[in-house]
Amino acid sequence: MKVSLRVENLRIYYRTLRGYVKAVDGVSFEMGDEEVLGVAGESGCGKSTLGNSLILLKPPMTYMEGRVFLDGEEVPIWDNEKMRRFRYRRISIIPQYAMNALNPTKKLKVLMDDLLREHGSDFKSHTAEILRRLKMVNLPESVLNMYPIELSGGMKQRMVMVISTLMNPSLLIADEITSALDVSTQKAVIEMLMEFKSRGFVRKIFFITHDISVLYQIASSILVMYAGKLVEKASTDEILEKPFHPYTEMLISSLPKIGIKYGERKLKGIPGQPPPLLKPPEGCRFKDRCPYRHSKCDEEPPIVEISDDRVVSCWKYA
Amino acid sequence: MMVLENVTKIYRIGTFGGKRLKAVDDVSFEIDEGEIVSLIGESGSGKTTIGKMILRLIRPTSGRILFNGKDIGQFKKNELKDYYRKVQGVFQDPFSSYNPLYKVDRIFDIAREEFFPDVGRNEWKNRIEEKLRSVGLNPLEVLGKFPHQLSGGQLQRLLIARALVMNVRFLVADEIISMLDASTRIDVLNLLAELKDSGLSILFITHDLSLGYYISDKTVILYRGSIMEYGDTEKIFNSPAHPYTISLMESIPRIDERWRMRSAVIQGKEKSIRNGRMCKFYHRCFKGDESCVEPPLIEVEKDHFVRCSKIGT
Numbered sequence: 001m002k003v004s005l006r007v008e009n010l011r012i013y014y015r016t017l018r019g020y021v022k023a024v025d026g027v028s029f030e031m032g033d034e035e036v037l038g039v040a041g042e043s044g045c046g047k048s049t050l051g052n053s054l055i056l057l058k059p060p061m062t063y064m065e066g067r068v069f070l071d072g073e074e075v076p077i078w079d080n081e082k083m084r085r086f087r088y089r090r091i092s093i094i095p096q097y098a099m100n101a102l103n104p105t106k107k108l109k110v111l112m113d114d115l116l117r118e119h120g121s122d123f124k125s126h127t128a129e130i131l132r133r134l135k136m137v138n139l140p141e142s143v144l145n146m147y148p149i150e151l152s153g154g155m156k157q158r159m160v161m162v163i164s165t166l167m168n169p170s171l172l173i174a175d176e177i178t179s180a181l182d183v184s185t186q187k188a189v190i191e192m193l194m195e196f197k198s199r200g201f202v203r204k205i206f207f208i209t210h211d212i213s214v215l216y217q218i219a220s221s222i223l224v225m226y227a228g229k230l231v232e233k234a235s236t237d238e239i240l241e242k243p244f245h246p247y248t249e250m251l252i253s254s255l256p257k258i259g260i261k262y263g264e265r266k267l268k269g270i271p272g273q274p275p276p277l278l279k280p281p282e283g284c285r286f287k288d289r290c291p292y293r294h295s296k297c298d299e300e301p302p303i304v305e306i307s308d309d310r311v312v313s314c315w316k317y318a
Numbered sequence: 319m320m321v322l323e324n325v326t327k328i329y330r331i332g333t334f335g336g337k338r339l340k341a342v343d344d345v346s347f348e349i350d351e352g353e354i355v356s357l358i359g360e361s362g363s364g365k366t367t368i369g370k371m372i373l374r375l376i377r378p379t380s381g382r383i384l385f386n387g388k389d390i391g392q393f394k395k396n397e398l399k400d401y402y403r404k405v406q407g408v409f410q411d412p413f414s415s416y417n418p419l420y421k422v423d424r425i426f427d428i429a430r431e432e433f434f435p436d437v438g439r440n441e442w443k444n445r446i447e448e449k450l451r452s453v454g455l456n457p458l459e460v461l462g463k464f465p466h467q468l469s470g471g472q473l474q475r476l477l478i479a480r481a482l483v484m485n486v487r488f489l490v491a492d493e494i495i496s497m498l499d500a501s502t503r504i505d506v507l508n509l510l511a512e513l514k515d516s517g518l519s520i521l522f523i524t525h526d527l528s529l530g531y532y533i534s535d536k537t538v539i540l541y542r543g544s545i546m547e548y549g550d551t552e553k554i555f556n557s558p559a560h561p562y563t564i565s566l567m568e569s570i571p572r573i574d575e576r577w578r579m580r581s582a583v584i585q586g587k588e589k590s591i592r593n594g595r596m597c598k599f600y601h602r603c604f605k606g607d608e609s610c611v612e613p614p615l616i617e618v619e620k621d622h623f624v625r626c627s628k629i630g631t
Contacts, residue, residue, distance in 0.1 A: 042499040043470075153361070182360035182525040187569040191579055210500060213571035240573055254504045255573060256532040258555060262511040267532070269508075270501035273469055 004204065005031035005171060010066030012046075012053045020062070021277045023049040025228035027066075028303070029311075031204060036197070038219030038236065039208045040251075044274060045225040048096060051173040051208050053077060055091050071170055088119050092169040092202075096176045098160040102148035109144040112163060119167065126166060133162045133201075137192050154185050161192065165201045172202040176209055190218060212252060216240060221309065224248050227274045227285035230303075234310040244312040247286045284315070292316060319519050320372065320405075320488055321348040325381035327367050327543075341367045343543035344381070349488070349536075354510065354520045356530030356551065358566075359540035365523045368540075369490045372521065373407045374398070385488075403433050406481045410493035412473035416465040422473070423461055425480050433484060442483075449482040453509055471502035478509065489513075492523040507533055527570050531555050536621075539563050542598040545615060549622035559624040561606075562599045597627065 010027045013020035023046040031037045041047045049061065054077060057063055063078040070090065076082040095101050103111055112130070113123035123130070131141055137158040148156060157177065165172060174193065178186040196202055207219060215222050216236060223233040224245065232245040243249040250270045260267065272289035275281050281288070287297040296315040304317040327342040342364040349355045359365045370376045372383060374390055383390050385401060393401050409415060416422060430442050437445075447457040453475040460472055468476070474494055481489055491510065495503040510520055511533045524530050530537060530551070537554045539547040539562065547560040558564045571577070597603070597610040605628045613627040 042501060183527065183566055183569040183571075184360065186571070187577060194579060211571065212500070213573045216573045217571050217577045251500055252573070254501055256504065256507070256528040257572065257574065258528050258531050258567075258570060260532060262508065262533045266508060267504045269503070269505035 002033045003030045004033040004035075004071050005206075006069040007054075008067045008069075010050070010053070010068065011064035012049055012057070012066075013062050013064050014049075015060040015062045016278070019278055020064075022228050022280060023061075023277060024053065025277075025280075027225070027228075027230045029223055029230060029233055031206070032220075034197075034203055035221065036205045036207055036219045038212075038215030038222040039206065039225065040210065040212050040215060040222055041225035042210060042274065044227075044277070046228040046277075047208050047225050048175055050225070051093070051175050051206055054171070054173060054206070055087055055093050056080075056083070088115070088164075088169070089167045090169050091171045091173070092164045092167070093173040093175065094160055094164045094177050097180075098177060099153050099156045099180075101160060102156065104148050107145055107147055108159065111148075112144075112166075115163065116166070121167075130162070130166065133166070136195065137162055154181065154189070157181070157189055158192065161189070161196070165196055168201050170203045171206060172204070173206045174208065178214060179209060179211065186214070190214070194218060212240070212255060224251070227280060228277055229285055230311075230313060231286065232312045232314075234306075234312075238310060244306065244310075244317060245286075245314050246290050246292050246316070250289075319349060319351045319353075319386060320521070321384040322346055322368070322372075323382045323384065325368070325371060325378045325383060327364070327371060327376065328379045340543050342371070342378070345540075345543070345545055346381075347536075347538055347545065347548055349519050349521055351487075351519055352514055352517045353536065354514050354522055354534040355536045355538060356534035357521060357523045357538045357540060358525065358527060358530050360525060362542070363540040364543040365540055366492055369407065369492045369521060369523050372488075372490055373405065374401070399433065403484060404486055405488040405490070406484060406486045407490035407492060408474070408477045408481065408494050410497060412470050412477060412494075412497070413465060415477055416473065418465055420464075421461075422463055422465055422468065422476055425476065426483060429480055429484055445483050446479070449479045450476070452482065453479045454505060455479065469502075471498050471506065474498060474506060475509070478506070478513075482513070486518070488519045488521075490521045490523070493525070495529065496524070496526065503529075527555075527566060528572075539566070544598055545623075545625060546599065547622075547624050548615070553619065553622040557622075559618055559622070559629060560599075560626050561603045561628070565602075597625075 008028050010024055012024040013022050027050060039047045054068060068075040068077055075086055109123060116122050116126060134141060139155060139158055143151060151159060178189055181189060197205060209215060219236050221233060221235050222239050224231050226247050232248045239248060240252060243252055254267055254269050256267060270289055275285055283298040284301045287293045301313045301315050302318050303311055303313045305311050323346055325342055325345045329339045329341050331337045331339050357365045357368060371378050377391060390401060426446050430437060450457045455472060455475050460468060460476060465473060495506050498506060507529060514520060522534055534551050537551045538545055541562050547554055547563045558567050595612050597613050600606040600610050610627045613625050615623045615625045616629060618624050618629060
């Protein structure tokens, strides 16, 4: 695997009046070129913070430590000014609630022109490509003269997809882009995204979602986060076939599947709740909900390399 | 128990209400005692409107809704109060069902003042604690708290507990688990199934087919206000007959089978017929042609109805 994104011991905290909320707490991973890496976890596990920190640290997000390398070059995520060179051109994002990410007072054409000028180009020099891509996502040319309010939710989603990838970024962060969509629209949006990737508009995708079944469709590997920590990372097939971390195992077995009915087989959730990240407990953060808990779990679990591209953070495998 | 007869709802839209939108179009189905019926459809299909009409938050433009044989549209004062004592709703966003300035206990206090003023405080409190335990909550952990101190799953279970304290017979559950995390949503789902076993009827509104499959006896597939397919859950999922249902089934992300991705981004041919009487799915349908005019709902097998002119072709 040719590594093209490397994140080392990244810590991103939220500064609050009562102290730091440890949203991303020492996360390291690698991502191959042309890979779709799925990031899964419950709300509040830090997956969106992780994705967002790679492009823009919005206060109260605070950089604590860690390094990021993209295609062999260090990404200065702690430096807002220096990041301008990376943002949009090399690292881009389709944010959560992308439907509301468009400035409502500007026609889409003007909005795109502003954005492109901000990055040393303009609408005119990209017109042909924009029209080509609009056609690919099934949007008529006339949308360019419309205001965002005139587009439906699904249309806006596709529009944002075109805008975000216009500079052919190396890395695209897709943050819960299909979570608000119904199944047929969800599939259509993902098909378009994959088409964009196969045409080289984006090289690799960091796909954040709480829905593991969506990741099974598109991701080559999955990274599972829990309470600010990486608990497991492995290839999609391996992790679904044989999850190692107790959290991953319980999460996957709680998913309803077609063919399973309550009357025949009752699925179980995970009792308890994630710990508060303002003062997380010592040691493993999942221990309070874990059926395999033992005394060792009060110490920080090691990150165990099971194989080349498989890591799990649990005392069971140490 | 709950019967919808040719229910239609037309909204007036546009700046001066000049345009009309048929949100629900001639919908009929019924929910029996102790039955869970899933109402499945995409956004804008009218599923929430149906739930609201059952709760009488909005009135149908035409058609009737019968509860135990009585038209709920005719209910006045006491009858209506009695209706709400038996029929309640729980909605998608649990946070918006609470007033953030008050402790969560208030939802129970109001229910008592409004519906059960004769029940003593202590007895009411006992009932609350009993029901909270039955939905898997520890009364000591949730009572006396403000909404922001609890998780979405806890708030949602509190609302279900409220319905149970009132001993309702029918629950409209509108997307109640789509905001919950995977690890907790299944518990709420199991809870609904247990309540059904004790005789509660539930209209389970969702866009997530696998959740609907897991707990429901019957399934209604709604598309732009019309029922496209209706019947026994098992039959609809195992042998979907309407092209819309088939496309939905193929779009479900599964963890045992990968999608067949289409590489061509543009889907569906442009169809030229613009006729208000055409099947609503005509423009997206791979089978549709000029003969697809006002297809009726036909029974293709026992407990399985489909609205499609192309059945058997």
